[in-house]
Amino acid sequence: MAKILMKGNEAIGAAAIKAGCKYFFGYPITPQNEVPEYMSRELPKNGGVFLQAESEVAAINMVYGASGCGARVMTSSSSPGIALKQEGITYIAGAELPCVIVNIVRGGPGLGGIQPAQSDYNQVTRGGGNGDYKLLVLAPANLQEMVDLMQEAFDAADYYRNPVMLVGDGMIGQMMEPVEFREIKTKYTLSEKTWATTGTKGQRPHNIINSLFLDPAQLEEHNHKLQKKYDDMKANEVRYESVGVEDADIVLVAYGTTSRIVRNAIATLKEEGIKAGIIRPISLWPFPMAAFDAIPETCKAIVSVEMSMGQMIDDIKIASNGRWAVDFYGRSGGMIPTPDGIVAKVKEIMGGVK
Amino acid sequence: MAVVFQKTKGLLDNQTHYCPGCTHGIIHRLVAEVLEELDVLGDTIAVAPVGCSTLAYDYFNMDIHQAAHGRAPAVATGIKRVQPDKVVFTYQGDGDLASIGTAEIIHAAHRGEKITTIFVNNAIYGMTGGQMAPTTLIGQRATTAPLGRTVEHSGMPLKVSEMLATINGAAFVERVSVDSPANIRKAKKAIKEAFECQIARKGFSIVEVLSTCPTNWGLTPIDAIKWLQDNMIPYYPIGNLRRPEEV
Numbered sequence: 001m002a003k004i005l006m007k008g009n010e011a012i013g014a015a016a017i018k019a020g021c022k023y024f025f026g027y028p029i030t031p032q033n034e035v036p037e038y039m040s041r042e043l044p045k046n047g048g049v050f051l052q053a054e055s056e057v058a059a060i061n062m063v064y065g066a067s068g069c070g071a072r073v074m075t076s077s078s079s080p081g082i083a084l085k086q087e088g089i090t091y092i093a094g095a096e097l098p099c100v101i102v103n104i105v106r107g108g109p110g111l112g113g114i115q116p117a118q119s120d121y122n123q124v125t126r127g128g129g130n131g132d133y134k135l136l137v138l139a140p141a142n143l144q145e146m147v148d149l150m151q152e153a154f155d156a157a158d159y160y161r162n163p164v165m166l167v168g169d170g171m172i173g174q175m176m177e178p179v180e181f182r183e184i185k186t187k188y189t190l191s192e193k194t195w196a197t198t199g200t201k202g203q204r205p206h207n208i209i210n211s212l213f214l215d216p217a218q219l220e221e222h223n224h225k226l227q228k229k230y231d232d233m234k235a236n237e238v239r240y241e242s243v244g245v246e247d248a249d250i251v252l253v254a255y256g257t258t259s260r261i262v263r264n265a266i267a268t269l270k271e272e273g274i275k276a277g278i279i280r281p282i283s284l285w286p287f288p289m290a291a292f293d294a295i296p297e298t299c300k301a302i303v304s305v306e307m308s309m310g311q312m313i314d315d316i317k318i319a320s321n322g323r324w325a326v327d328f329y330g331r332s333g334g335m336i337p338t339p340d341g342i343v344a345k346v347k348e349i350m351g352g353v354k
Numbered sequence: 355m356a357v358v359f360q361k362t363k364g365l366l367d368n369q370t371h372y373c374p375g376c377t378h379g380i381i382h383r384l385v386a387e388v389l390e391e392l393d394v395l396g397d398t399i400a401v402a403p404v405g406c407s408t409l410a411y412d413y414f415n416m417d418i419h420q421a422a423h424g425r426a427p428a429v430a431t432g433i434k435r436v437q438p439d440k441v442v443f444t445y446q447g448d449g450d451l452a453s454i455g456t457a458e459i460i461h462a463a464h465r466g467e468k469i470t471t472i473f474v475n476n477a478i479y480g481m482t483g484g485q486m487a488p489t490t491l492i493g494q495r496a497t498t499a500p501l502g503r504t505v506e507h508s509g510m511p512l513k514v515s516e517m518l519a520t521i522n523g524a525a526f527v528e529r530v531s532v533d534s535p536a537n538i539r540k541a542k543k544a545i546k547e548a549f550e551c552q553i554a555r556k557g558f559s560i561v562e563v564l565s566t567c568p569t570n571w572g573l574t575p576i577d578a579i580k581w582l583q584d585n586m587i588p589y590y591p592i593g594n595l596r597r598p599e600e601v
């Protein structure tokens with residue numbers, strides 16, 4: 001199929017429908033409004049249902065119900081809306097149901113702003129909901145990757161029976177890029193959803209969708225079962241890109257659109273004789289810990305570059321395990337890091353540790 | 355010998371955890387009998403709330419989805435939009451529906467969602483041990499209203515059915531009580547009409563059932579029934595508030 005020029009949020013909708021999404025429940029919030037708008041237009045044409053809920057709380061609980069009957073269902077929102085969805089997300093994870101949640105991140109805290117940000121890193125990787133649960137969290141750097149990951153997101157959600165979150169900053173939602181909707185062969189073997197609440201027809205015992213376990217021993221057992229699933233994700237779902245780290249003087253870690261700015265900075269640094277590598281996590285959870293093992297001992301520092309105030313540093317420190325100094329460069333509130341700013345920071349670090 | 359009475363197929367054989375004299379059990383039975391009579395047990399998906407009836411999923415013999423506190427109407431909406439030909443109902447207490455879940459119930463009604471809600475009003479938070487609900491009566495004691503509810507502090511008890519009856523999408527609204535055999539029969543009739551309304555796709559339907567909580571009211575089962583008759587029915591009058599022209 002030929003490439004077509006699309007706005008990010010619309011490409012998200014188109015990719016979801018292509019991935020078999022039939023149901024969408026959402027609530028308006030900038031900068032993701034074109035996703036529900038697109039779905040309201042296109043889903044009915046594709047035999048699906050779009051419904052604007054009364055709140056993000058209701059929207060995620062509609063997703064919970066729809067997913068319980070075996071449907072491919074998604075919702076999208078932006079940071080404060082995702083905060084409201086956390087209750088539903090932990091129920092969905094606890095009841096082991098699949099769904100896809102798109103978060104087009106804007107600045108915070110509170111009402112924050114409406115410009116691009118990455119300040120939901122902790123919200124999406126640590127979860128804002130209660131209990132021991134994890135989401136598979138994928139953060140594409142461009143629209144093509146967003147489109148490609150959408151199919152994987154729905155398949156992985158079904159395979160693991162777990163919510164999958166796609167995270168883009170406001171830029172991913174708003175910018176226009178050429179995208180190609182290509183056939184992606186699924187790597188997952190998907191089984192029939194025999195657990196779904198589709199009515200017993202009097203032919204089988206009733207199915208129950210539930211996250212309550214009043215018996216502590218049973219709840220512990222349930223948590224062990226969930227943990228095993230998260231371990232499987234850690235083993236099989238790590239995604240990242242790594243360039244020039246093997247002989248790097250310094251390694252920059254950045255995800256999403258920030259990684260594209262970092263690449264510009266790396267090119268400039270190269271001209272000035274500084275070898276900077278990049279690790280770009282695509283899966284924010286599971287975090288690509290092993291990617292750091294390729295970094296040489298001689299590397300001076302690892303720098304987290306973010307559109308937030310240093311939320312990814314903890315994961316980088318865990319991955320570094322004391323082997324390298326860890327530093328930070330970030331802008332926030334909707335301010336975008338510039339290549340010049342990143343270059344200046346790197347030079348400062350390189351000067352400092354020489 | 356001819357069978358004159360049988361337990362409904364809509365309920366499983368599991369023993370319920372409800373307190374002696376609690377009327378949740380009667381209401382379960384009425385719902386189950388109605389669904390059996392309508393021959394839709396195999397095509398029904400129930401949504402259980404958070405409250406004493408959370409464990410309804412162990413009692414109803416049909417597919418069932420447990421929801422977060424107050425969110426049952428949203429969960430039911432998701433289910434119904436995916437499976438418009440199935441019968442979908444929520445079973446909710448007054449804390450669940452009239453407090454934390456007001457947005458969800460109002461908007462389900464407002465959209466004319468083709469679901470049925472069984473709203474069990476016992477004027478108290480049963481499950482958590484007797485705290486005040488929006489439906490707790492003036493002067494009624496609760497663990498968080500130790501001297502009794504006052505208008506000054508907490509306002510007048512919320513009349514949910516009257517409120518929902520003002521919403522166009524709410525096709526069927528009736529308040530019933532399960533305090534006497536005669537009223538139990540009327541309650542069953544209303545529950546049946548509500549489900550028929552859903553099946554005929556007329557809109558949202560709700561039956562508010564005045565129910566007892568002897569445990570948290572601190573009364574014997576018999577005194578609890580009397581308390582309901584003397585205090586709840588005068589403030590929450592039973593009867594139909596809205597029905598479609600022809601059902």
Ligand SMILES: Cc1ncc(C[n+]2csc(CCOP(=O)(O)OP(=O)(O)O)c2C)c(N)n1
Pocket residue numbers: 404405406407423446447448449450451474476478479480481482487
């Ligand atoms: C988000 C959330 N808040 C509070 C609770 C605690 N809680 C459980 S049941 C309940 C009240 C239930 O009362 P009601 O809906 O009237 O049902 P009843 O037990 O009286 O039948 C509360 C507050 C909870 N489980 N979840």
Ligand code: SF4
Pocket residue numbers: 371372373375376377378406476480481566567568569570
């Ligand atoms: S606490 Fe009240 S509502 Fe709950 S089971 Fe006991 S009597 Fe019924």
Ligand SMILES: [Mg+2]
Pocket residue numbers: 447448449474475476477478479480487
């Ligand atoms: Mg109650």
